[in-house]
Amino acid sequence: MTTLIFLSLLGFLVLFIGAFDYKKLILPTVIIGLIVAFFLNAMDWELTATSFYGMIDYNHYAVSFTGLMIVSVLLLMLVASYHFRNEGSHIADIYALMIFTLIGGLLMTSFSNLVMLFIGIEILSIALYILAGSRRLNIASNEASLKYFLMGAFASGFLLFGITLIFGVTNSFNLAEISDFVADTEELPTLFSTGVMLILIGFAFKIGAVPFHFWTPDVYQGAPTFITAFMATVVKTAGIAAFYRLFDSCFSGIDGTWFKILWIICVATILLGNITAVMQNESKRMLAWSSVSHAGYLLIPILALNELSSSAIFYYSAAYSIASITAFAVLIGLSKFQNDLPLDQYKGLAKNNPIMTTALVVSMFSLAGIPPLAGFFGKYFVFLTAMQSGLIYVVVIAIIGSLIGIYYYFKPLIYAFNNEGGSLEKIETNFAFNFVLMAGIVLSLLLGIFPDILRNLPG
Amino acid sequence: MENITQFTGALTINHYLFLSSVLFSIGVMGVLLRRNFIIIFMCVELMLNAVNILLAAFSRYNGNQSGQVFVFFIMVVAAAEVAVGLAILVMIFRNIRTTDINALKNLKW
Amino acid sequence: MNGSTSEYLPMLIQSVFALGFVAMVLIITHLIGPSRKSAKKLENFECGVEAKGNARLPFSVKYFLTAILFVLFDVEVIFFYPWATNFKEFGMDGLLSMALFVALFLLGFLYLRKKQAFKWE
Secondary structure: OHHHHHHHHHHHHHHHHHHOOOHHHHHHHHHHHHHHHHHHHHHHHHOOOEEOOOOEEOOHHHHHHHHHHHHHHHHHHHHHHHHOOOOOOOHHHHHHHHHHHHHHHHHHHHEOEHHHHHHHHHHHHHHHHHHHOOOOOOHHHHHHHHHHHHHHHHHHHHHHHHHHHHHHHHOOOEHHHHHHHHHHOOOOOHHHHHHHHHHHHHHHHHHOOOOOOOHHHHHHHHOOHHHHHHHHHHHHHHHHHHHHHHHHHOOHHHHHHHHHHHHHHHHHHHHHHHHHHHOOOEHHHHHHHHHHHHHHHHHHHHHHOOOOHHHHHHHHHHHHHHHHHHHHHHHHHHHOOOOOOEHHHHOOOOOOOHHHHHHHHHHHHHHHOOOOOHHHHHHHHHHHHHHHOOOHHHHHHHHHHHHHHHHHHHHHHHHHOOOOOOOOOOOOOOHHHHHHHHHHHHHHHHHHHOOHHHHOOOO | OHHHHHHHHOOOHHHHHHHHHHHHHHHHHHHHHOOEHHHHHHHHHHHHHHHHHHHHHHHHHHOOOHHHHHHHHHHHHHHHHHHHHHHHHHHHHHHHOOOEHHHOOOOOO | OHHHHHHOHHHHHHHHHHHHHHHHHHHHHHHHOOOOOOHHHHOOOOOOOOOOOOOOOOOOHHHHHHHHHHHHHHHHHHHHHHHHHOHHHHHHHHHHHHHHHHHHHHHHHHHHHHOOOOOOO
16 A cells, blocks of 8 residues: 555656656666565555555455566566667656556556546556657557557446446445445346446457457557567556456356356467467567467466466466566567567577577576476466366367467577577677566576465465 | 426436447447547547446436546546547657558558 | 525625636736737737638647646546535545645646746747
8 A cells, every 4th residue: 555655656756857857866766666665565465454445455466466566567677778778868757657557557456446446447558558659750659559549448438338337236336345236136137247248348458368459469569669568567467467356356256147258258369369479470479469378378267266266367477477578678689679570580699698598598488388487387377277167178278279389489499599690799788687687587497496485475 | 497307307227328328339330430540539538428427327326426426537537548649649640641540550460 | 585695695705706806817917917019919819820711720739738738737627526515524634635636736737847848939
């Protein structure tokens, strides 16, 4: 709860440091601020009461997801400092917007009232619309921003209509009251299930699940690379966390209304994401489609909805976020500023860039789900959750999906170790950038070898 | 005056539900079919305002004020979205000199 | 009859204040503003755009920025309504919360000023 206030003040502070042009202070302020926020967040672990007049319930689930998002943002800020090393003008605004996005994500993981859910989603999205277009003179970035904006606003419309219908039936926005209503009512009116469907559609748009995924590859390719990394990790984590929190606390008793549709969405997302990713020749698009498929895996625990779900989602998000940030960091190191990053630009990376190559190998292995890395245990826990609820077909399809995934995650590696036609020069990096790569490697290994340190956090 | 109160008294929640569903659908169709992004944008606003009507109606019908407060939040968020959306439009217009969405097809799968 | 007349007294005071404010502003601007009389000055003022001619002129983007900022600050007034209707019940706490709310807007305003968003040239 103090984290929320602290982060808001930090955002303002960074804006003003930028406006008064103290360039040297920006990055240290952001990093120290985020570390303080992480500890403030950890201190709220024992706090179980709802705060802000029952609007926010800062339980273990919320604290763990907030901690994960703060760590992801911290790593991304370091990557951003490398990305923008030659470009000074708007950096403070970009950092401030990232912090505001984090605030939205925090609200999305800790809401106990649908009003807070809506406000959290909008704080997150509105800041992201600007971030996606943060390269003003680049038409691809503009286009990404516009598409993301139109799709985001469209999805908010559906979400709101759903919330309204549920309010009309239950006469409350409060999660506990809605859940009581669901438990007490024998036969729920059609309006209620329509509302649940509309909310489901809104969330599917936000996390980019098939068939509402069509904006994802375009936006991911057009946006500046580290914003793409941001969208693929922090935003997706927040979206899934909010999705699970809402469906677990309110609609778990009535899975008859939404189960089949979510089943189809989940399976289609896994299959289409993986199959289309195979056909991509461009690195960012490939990672975009792979992130679509990961959204599918993350939907499985929501589909299963048992006592293992929250820990499976949390562990998977953590493993996926860390691996993705590492993969995108390598891409940023390779790419400088252009938007088209064909896969063969990894060619000959291995010879002169040992840290980047190790990071690439670890992140790709983790994303593909190869033991003993974190990604493998993420998939394992997700499948375990599904098996407990008897979703055998989903598990079979998801395993087929991961097998397809192994093929395209190996493509960059094959290029990287291919020295025909000369190897790449040593790429100039700085301390922050190397730190992120090392952190990514170490965390992926550590989480893979000791999965229990994170697994039982959300409770 | 008396006629009007009699007339509005005859309106049930279903009328409002119907009205806002129709408005919402018009908005959705507009977003999907129109090709000028200012009009798409207006259609999104139409969707949000359809929701506002329904919220206000439900709020009155259920005797629960919180629905009306939520309307305020939606309006403020919509205004923030308008600000950002128009800024994006201006940025794009400066670069490509048109508001036709078909001009933006660099990114295709 | 008498009782209902006295109920209108606050409205009377309000009207006097409103009219008085308008009259005061008119008189004061007349007194302290510089007054020039030229052909341009005497034309109808239409937000800086030529009043006659083709209506489909391209607008300067500067208007856009100002309009967007106006909308942003203007719409937040909506949150004053729930507070204003429960002003007495909320008491001092409510007033302080509202002061905090407005202070955040002031911060936003200062940021815009510092970023020179209000500079016309």
